[in-house]
Amino acid sequence: MLVYSLRRIAQTVVVLLVTSVLVFAGLFVVGDPVEILVNPQADQIEKERARVALGLDKPLWLQYALFLKNAASGDLGISFVYGRPALEVIVERMPATLELAVLAMLFAVVLGIPLGLYAGLKPDSRIAKAIMAGSILGFSLPTFWVGLLLIMLFAVHLGWLPSTGRGPTVDVLGLQLSIVHWDGLKYALLPALNLALFKLSLIVRLTRAQVRENILLDYIRYARAKGLPRSRVLGVHLLKNILIPLVTVIGLELGSVIAFAIVTESIFAWPGMGKLVIDSIFQLDRPVVVAYLLITVLMFIVINLAVDLLYSVLDPRVRIDAAQA
Amino acid sequence: MATRPARSFPGSAAAPARRRFAIAAAAATLAIAVAQSPATAQGAAANSELIVALSAQISSLDPHFHNLTPNNGLVKHVFDTLIATDEFQNLKPGLAESWRATDDTTWEIKLRRGVKWHDGSPFTAEDVIATFKRVPNVPNSPASFAQFVKPISSVQATDSHTLVLKTPAAHPLLPRDLTAVHILSKAVAESARTEDFNSGKAMIGTGPYKYVDYKAGDRVVLERNEGYWGPKPAWTRLQFRMITNGAARVAALLSGDVQMIENVPTADMQRIASNPQLEVKSAVSNRVIYLHMDTGRDKNSPFVRAKDGKPLEENPLRDVRVRKAISKAIDRNAIVERIMEKQAVPAGQFLAPQFFGTSKKLGPEKHDPEGARKLLAEAGYPNGFQLTLHSPNNRYINDEKVAQAVAQFLTRVGIDTKLETMPANIFFSRGSKLEFSFLLAGWGAESGDTSSPLRALVGTFDPSKGNGAANRGRFSNDGLDAMISTALTTIDDTKRGLLLAAASERAMELQGIIPLHFEVSAWGMRKGLSYTPRADQYTLAFEVKPAR
Numbered sequence: 001m002l003v004y005s006l007r008r009i010a011q012t013v014v015v016l017l018v019t020s021v022l023v024f025a026g027l028f029v030v031g032d033p034v035e036i037l038v039n040p041q042a043d044q045i046e047k048e049r050a051r052v053a054l055g056l057d058k059p060l061w062l063q064y065a066l067f068l069k070n071a072a073s074g075d076l077g078i079s080f081v082y083g084r085p086a087l088e089v090i091v092e093r094m095p096a097t098l099e100l101a102v103l104a105m106l107f108a109v110v111l112g113i114p115l116g117l118y119a120g121l122k123p124d125s126r127i128a129k130a131i132m133a134g135s136i137l138g139f140s141l142p143t144f145w146v147g148l149l150l151i152m153l154f155a156v157h158l159g160w161l162p163s164t165g166r167g168p169t170v171d172v173l174g175l176q177l178s179i180v181h182w183d184g185l186k187y188a189l190l191p192a193l194n195l196a197l198f199k200l201s202l203i204v205r206l207t208r209a210q211v212r213e214n215i216l217l218d219y220i221r222y223a224r225a226k227g228l229p230r231s232r233v234l235g236v237h238l239l240k241n242i243l244i245p246l247v248t249v250i251g252l253e254l255g256s257v258i259a260f261a262i263v264t265e266s267i268f269a270w271p272g273m274g275k276l277v278i279d280s281i282f283q284l285d286r287p288v289v290v291a292y293l294l295i296t297v298l299m300f301i302v303i304n305l306a307v308d309l310l311y312s313v314l315d316p317r318v319r320i321d322a323a324q325a
Numbered sequence: 326m327a328t329r330p331a332r333s334f335p336g337s338a339a340a341p342a343r344r345r346f347a348i349a350a351a352a353a354t355l356a357i358a359v360a361q362s363p364a365t366a367q368g369a370a371a372n373s374e375l376i377v378a379l380s381a382q383i384s385s386l387d388p389h390f391h392n393l394t395p396n397n398g399l400v401k402h403v404f405d406t407l408i409a410t411d412e413f414q415n416l417k418p419g420l421a422e423s424w425r426a427t428d429d430t431t432w433e434i435k436l437r438r439g440v441k442w443h444d445g446s447p448f449t450a451e452d453v454i455a456t457f458k459r460v461p462n463v464p465n466s467p468a469s470f471a472q473f474v475k476p477i478s479s480v481q482a483t484d485s486h487t488l489v490l491k492t493p494a495a496h497p498l499l500p501r502d503l504t505a506v507h508i509l510s511k512a513v514a515e516s517a518r519t520e521d522f523n524s525g526k527a528m529i530g531t532g533p534y535k536y537v538d539y540k541a542g543d544r545v546v547l548e549r550n551e552g553y554w555g556p557k558p559a560w561t562r563l564q565f566r567m568i569t570n571g572a573a574r575v576a577a578l579l580s581g582d583v584q585m586i587e588n589v590p591t592a593d594m595q596r597i598a599s600n601p602q603l604e605v606k607s608a609v610s611n612r613v614i615y616l617h618m619d620t621g622r623d624k625n626s627p628f629v630r631a632k633d634g635k636p637l638e639e640n641p642l643r644d645v646r647v648r649k650a651i652s653k654a655i656d657r658n659a660i661v662e663r664i665m666e667k668q669a670v671p672a673g674q675f676l677a678p679q680f681f682g683t684s685k686k687l688g689p690e691k692h693d694p695e696g697a698r699k700l701l702a703e704a705g706y707p708n709g710f711q712l713t714l715h716s717p718n719n720r721y722i723n724d725e726k727v728a729q730a731v732a733q734f735l736t737r738v739g740i741d742t743k744l745e746t747m748p749a750n751i752f753f754s755r756g757s758k759l760e761f762s763f764l765l766a767g768w769g770a771e772s773g774d775t776s777s778p779l780r781a782l783v784g785t786f787d788p789s790k791g792n793g794a795a796n797r798g799r800f801s802n803d804g805l806d807a808m809i810s811t812a813l814t815t816i817d818d819t820k821r822g823l824l825l826a827a828a829s830e831r832a833m834e835l836q837g838i839i840p841l842h843f844e845v846s847a848w849g850m851r852k853g854l855s856y857t858p859r860a861d862q863y864t865l866a867f868e869v870k871p872a873r
Contacts (some may be wrong), residue, residue: 032752037467039392041771041781043791046472053465081384081391082541083465083519092541148572157582163580164573165566166543269568269577271542279382279569282719284750 012301019297020071023290025062032056033080033284055274057092062289067290076294077287081280086287090295096166097272099179100195101257103188108203109250116207117234123212131204138201147194147267154190162187164269169277191268195261195316200254205251210242248307255303330572340782374562377866378574380588382542382567384467387509387522389460392468394771397505398863399565401645403443403546404507404530407453408436408500412859413679414611416500420448420508420531426619426816429495436486440554441527442510443536450482455514460506472791473502487678495814497821500717501772533558533867542567578603578849585850588862591666597849601652607847608858609670609677612769613778614721616714616731617653618642619762621786621799628713628762632741641710641800642762648836650700654738655731656692661842664726668847672840674829675770675778680860682775682812682825687833689840697738715756716765720749722844728765731841756797764797767844771861775825779809783837801836 038050051057055066067077079086104310119128157162167184169176178184187284214220215238262274269275273292280288370808381395388400393644409419425432440448457480461471476499479491492499509517510529517527528536534547535557547563564585568574571590575597577583589597589605597607620643631637641647650714657671670677671689678685701709712735716728725746732742742763747755754763785801792806793799808831812824832838846862853871 031752032757033467033748035753035757036750038393039468039771040768041777041793042392042468042472043781043794044788045791046469047794048788049469049471050467054467078465080467083385083387083390083467084523089541148576149331151573151576151580155582156576159580163577163582164568165582166540166575266570269566269570269573271540271567275542275569282748282750285872 008301008305010296015297015301020067020290021064022237023111023293024060024067026128026284027284027286027289028060033285033286036282036284037080076291079280079285079288081285081288083282088292089288090276090292091272093276094272095177096171097258097261097274099177100192100261100265100270100272101254103192104181104195104257104261105199105250107192108199108253111196112200112203113207113246116204117211117239119204120208120211120215121234123208134209135201135204137304138197138204141197143194143198143263144267146197147191147264148202150190150194151267162191162271163190164267166271191264191270194268195257195264199257201252202249204248206246207242210245211238212243214238251303251307252300255300259299285319363561373560373871374564375560375585375866375869376564376566376583377864377869378566378568378577378586379864380571380574380586381443381569383545385523386525386528386536386539386545387463387517387519388509388523389439389463389470390466390519392470392505394769394862398865399545400507401532401863401865402534402563402867403528403532403536404509405532406505407436407503410504410773410861412608414860415681416730419504422424424500424503426497427489429816430492432490432492434488434497436488436555438486440531441552443550443834444510444530444830446510446512447503448508448510448531449485450488451485452511452514453488453508454480455511456480456506456509459509459514464520470506473505475500482867495816497774497818498772498774498813501774503581505771516739534563537562547815548627559869559871560866561867562793573787575849578851585854585856585864585866585869587848589847589849593849594666594668594847602852603849604852605849606856606858607668607845607846608860609679610769610844610846610862611676611680611771611773611846611860612668612721612767612862613672613675613805614669614724614727614765614767614841614844615672616841617764617780617782617796617798618651618765618800618839619759619798620646620648620837621759621801626762627760628715630711632708632710632739634711634766637710641704641706643702645836646700646704648723648839650697650738651735651740652690652706652738652839653693653697653700654740655690655734655841657689657842658692660727660730664730665842665845666721668722668845670835672842674833674840675768675775675782677860679845680770680773680775682822682829684826684829687830694734694738701739706739709741711741711743712763713743713745713761714763714765715745715752715761716744717749717752718746720752721767724765724767727841742802759797759799761797765841766797768795769862773861775829776813779825779828779832783835784809785830798838800835802831802835802837805831805835805837848851 034047034051034056038047070077076086079089082089087291115131119131122128151163154161165187167178167187169178169184170180172180179188213301220233223237260274261272262278265272265275277289277292378511379395383396383399384391384393385396386400389461404422407419407421411417419441420437421434422437424432429432434452442448444799457474457477460474463467463469476492476496477490480491480492483489513527513529521527525536525539533550533553535550537548538546546564549558549561568577569705574586575593578586594605595601622640624640626640626642629637629640659801661667661669662673672688673689674683676683698800701707714728714732716724718725728744728746734745735742768782780792781795782809783800783805784792785795785806786796786799805828808828812821812828815821815824848858850856
């Protein structure tokens with residue numbers, strides 16, 4: 001177990017290093033931040049001043065070496081655009097993204113599992129067919145189009161919900177959260193629904209497939225033969241078994257919702273990390289892009305690790321030993 | 326990066342709409358269908374909070390940190406400049422009641438008396454001096470305001486409300502430079518860091534509104550400064566929301582979440598204008614969209630080829646007749662009407678004629694394909710040649726479509742033009758490295774006069790003097806340089822205006838750039854709100870008045 005954890009940590013460090021090199025090289029190829037940041041009216045003297053102030057006058061390898069040196073002590077650089085530590089700029093936006101992601105996944109799970117169960121148990125009913133057709137739409141419609149449609153319907157036409165932005169926040173254990181009260185929650189409903197649609201479809205289809213597969217297995221038949229009530233067979237025997245793959249997928253999807261809510265955040269003017277990173281890419285704000293991707297990579301690695309470890313806890317057949325890693 | 330050959334001109338300048346435009350337009354069509362019905366409009370007068378949607382994010386509230394139009398517009402609500410500007414960027418008194426040049430290198434500025442900072446302390450000359458000291462020394466600034474105070478060699482307060490500024494050489498643009506410098510109190514200027522503005526601690530100005538709240542990437546909330554020295558604004562509270570997506574901004578206006586938006590997308594213009602509860606106000610901006618040609622290289626310009634695709638040794642773009650031919654080949658009216666939906670004005674010089682230093686004689690070049698062919702033949706290219714036009718695709722209004730139309734017009738007169746478009750972050754880096762032969766770009770003259778485009782676009786590239794900073798064609802003409810430098814050292818406004826106009830005429834005669842059109846900036850708002858649209862594109866909410 002110890003060897004395994006050490007190896008995973010070593011792998012993590014290598015992945016983070018490779019990511020940082022790729023981002024450095026990638027953004028260097030894209031363009032010169034000074035051309036974008038400096039006001040077009042500025043003369044060459046001002047451009048040169050900015051280049052020196054941002055440390056861009058040094059050769060790329062030296063910039064990278066300096067970055068590594070500072071990163072080792074937890075400093076991921078100062079944002080070119082905001083003039084503040086990149087990590088701070090990102091962390092400040094994190095609660096907004098996290099609460100949206102959690103709400104979206106909640107929608108997806110709370111709606112997705114029952115709908116999937118139904119569709120799996122009564123595959124030939126009309127409702128089941130409608131659910132499956134709906135899930136195909138959920139997969140294939142472009143997120144930004146659905147987002148605009150939601151705004152038009154619920155905000156412009158019906159006037160029930162605000163069109164864009166994040167509601168007033170409340171301090172919860174040091175975090176600024178908006179979804180814990182109705183005034184803030186109503187702002188989050190549309191973007192969360194928009195973000196949830198794809199995940200919802202995924203969970204519906206996954207649940208249905210699992211149900212279809214498991215319902216035919218012997219343990220269900222035995223449970224029925226024993227004369228257990230239907231609710232117990234479905235709610236305990238079946239659900240327990242289909243949850244294992246679902247939990248894996250939900251975990252990973254939560255990661256992707258947190259990291260890549262970019263389209264939804266732009267359309268709903270939601271001040272989260274996704275919007276920040278897309279703006280930062282356009283402005284070639286390298287420290288923010290690097291820090292963001294490092295955080296994202298780290299997040300996925302941690303989620304993967306947690307899933308791996310959980311497997312061995314949940315399923316006695318899975319054992320992690322040194323050889324496996 | 327999309328490379329596509331220019332097709333023969335299909336009879337309409339409207340390029341095939343790309344999917345994202347089509348969908349935005351579809352959504353907007355839906356919007357108009359439903360927006361007629363509900364009474365979501367709230368009487369603006371009943372509620373004295375005004376909510377405005379801005380189209381860009383601000384990067385900081387520190388007025389000296391990042392010289393960026395959205396930042397500059399926002400901080401004007403809290404801070405004042407010594408000299409302000411009207412909607413055509415003519416100068417008007419701000420914290421300075423008057424200013425005059427006592428000789429070629431000395432300026433005397435009389436400050437307004439009785440002005441109080443938001444914390445109650447009085448405004449004096451000491452505050453201005455401390456501000457000038459801070460401006461060039463803001464740490465980590467990505468785009469500083471240093472250039473506006475650099476020409477000042479010394480500042481002296483002769484009494485508590487009179488300043489004497491000295492410049493080493495004659496610098497007639499000093500009053501215009503001062504319109505960019507927001508004044509801080511001495512205490513703030515000497516101690517505040519950029520973070521202190523973002524947190525609100527240092528947001529102590531003399532302006533019409535006081536800081537209440539700022540959430541990065543989301544909103545800024547301000548409340549009225551009841552002790553403001555100028556006319557009292559109508560709204561007790563202001564809220565600026567940052568909604569960068571155009572369709573979402575329009576939706577926010579339609580739903581009544583905001584009462585005013587800036588930068589109405591051209592696709593939604595008609596729809597807002599025809600909605601009985603809304604209206605659009607627009608004004609020609611200080612931004613010209615232009616073509617720049619590689620006139621710096623004698624030979625082997627990277628994207629010029631002979632008609633048959635073989636390398637072309639000489640550079641045809643150095644011949645003024647070829648540049649004139651390109652200008653004549655373009656139908657500016659078609660571009661303005663069909664691509665820009667009339668949200669642009671055909672251009673014949675650097676700035677629209679209402680601005681300072683423009684020429685009354687210069688109008689847009691007439692569309693004359695015959696004349697263009699004749700000029701090409703005279704220049705020795707009767708069959709034309711091959712050329713690639715480079716353009717950004719996310720920087721200016723419909724930039725990609727305009728570039729497409731230009732390429733088609735040129736192909737029609739024999740200059741086979743390919744188009745290559747790319748995001749602005751790539752475009753400007755490559756353009757400044759002189760990787761292009763022919764490019765489309767824009768220039769917003771923030772100073773509001775022709776001195777800035779003359780110096781930056783057609784002045785000979787010279788880093789030591791700061792000339793030709795955006796001269797990506799490396800155009801150079803000694804006579805024109807001399808005219809520009811004379812104008813830039815002439816203190817007398819009338820004389821300088823005439824000199825700038827003459828320089829503009831000469832630059833157009835030499836065709837250092839080819840102007841296409843001036844962008845029009847548009848604001849959408851609830852009917853009944855009144856706002857005088859501004860050429861500098863600032864959204865100044867304190868000038869918005871409710872319905873009478």
